[in-house]
Amino acid sequence: MDLKEHIRAIPDFPKPGILFYDISTLLRHAEAWQVAMDRMAERIAFYKPDYLAGLESRGFLFAAPLALKLRCGFLMLRKPGKLPGDVVGLDYALEYGSDRIEMQADAVEPGARVLVVDDLLATGGTLAAGIRLLRSVGAEVPAAMTLIELTFLEGRKRIEVPFESLLAYDS
Numbered sequence: 410m411d412l413k414e415h416i417r418a419i420p421d422f423p424k425p426g427i428l429f430y431d432i433s434t435l436l437r438h439a440e441a442w443q444v445a446m447d448r449m450a451e452r453i454a455f456y457k458p459d460y461l462a463g464l465e466s467r468g469f470l471f472a473a474p475l476a477l478k479l480r481c482g483f484l485m486l487r488k489p490g491k492l493p494g495d496v497v498g499l500d501y502a503l504e505y506g507s508d509r510i511e512m513q514a515d516a517v518e519p520g521a522r523v524l525v526v527d528d529l530l531a532t533g534g535t536l537a538a539g540i541r542l543l544r545s546v547g548a549e550v551p552a553a554m555t556l557i558e559l560t561f562l563e564g565r566k567r568i569e570v571p572f573e574s575l576l577a578y579d580s
Contacts, residue, residue: 412448413576415441416557430557430578432528436470445575446471449526449554450478452573456551458524460517462486464510464539468527471556475526484516484523486539497546501538510538512546519547529557530574533564540570 415435422429435441449471453461460482463472469485476483489498489509498511517523525539540550550570558565558574565572 410441410444412441412445416576430529430559432467432470432556435556445556446474446478448575449556449573450475452575453524453526453552453554454479456524456571457522458551459521460484460523460548462512462523462525462539462543464525464527464535465491467529468525471528472526484512486510486512486525486542497542499538499542499545501534501541503534504532508535508538510535510542512542514546517543517546517548521548522551523548524551525553527553527555529559530555530564530568530572531559531562533562533567536564537567537569540568 415438417431417434419429419431458481461472461476462484463469465487473483489511492513495514496511497514498509500509523543527536536553543550552571553568554573556575558577560577560579
């Protein structure tokens with residue numbers, strides 16, 4: 410199955426000049442979503458993760474079902490103020506500004522193998538921050554994965570662990 414046939418490209422969203430790759434069309438197609446999950450699971454099972462960490466919010470749509478398939482735990486890396494209890498966080502720079510990502514302080518034990526999952530890799534800032542946050546609490550991050558990679562933005566260069574993507578767009 411060609412999964413790209415199930416991803417809609419929307420020009421000028423969210424602002425002029427941006428070509429948005431809409432995964433909602435893939436998620437609506439049960440067979441395409443299942444094929445995507447099977448292929449992603451096949452690629453990352455090799456890393457033997459204890460947990461999959463999904464990046465807010467579309468990363469949750471892939472990390473949670475993948476965690477079920479791989480029989481490992483799922484944890485959320487979220488924007489500030491979204492998680493109950495004690496949290497640890499990391500501030501990071503974006504192309505135009507800054508952001509923060511947080512996780513529950515007791516989410517992983519030191520030495521746990523946590524693979525980071527998101528829907529799309531663009532410039533790599535958020536994915537790289539998720540990896541740094543997990544490492545700061547003692548997790549081992551063996552790899553990261555996204556459904557889509559925008560190769561022309563070269564975000565892969567910012568990812569300090571092996572990186573996998575299922576689909577690549579060159580422009």
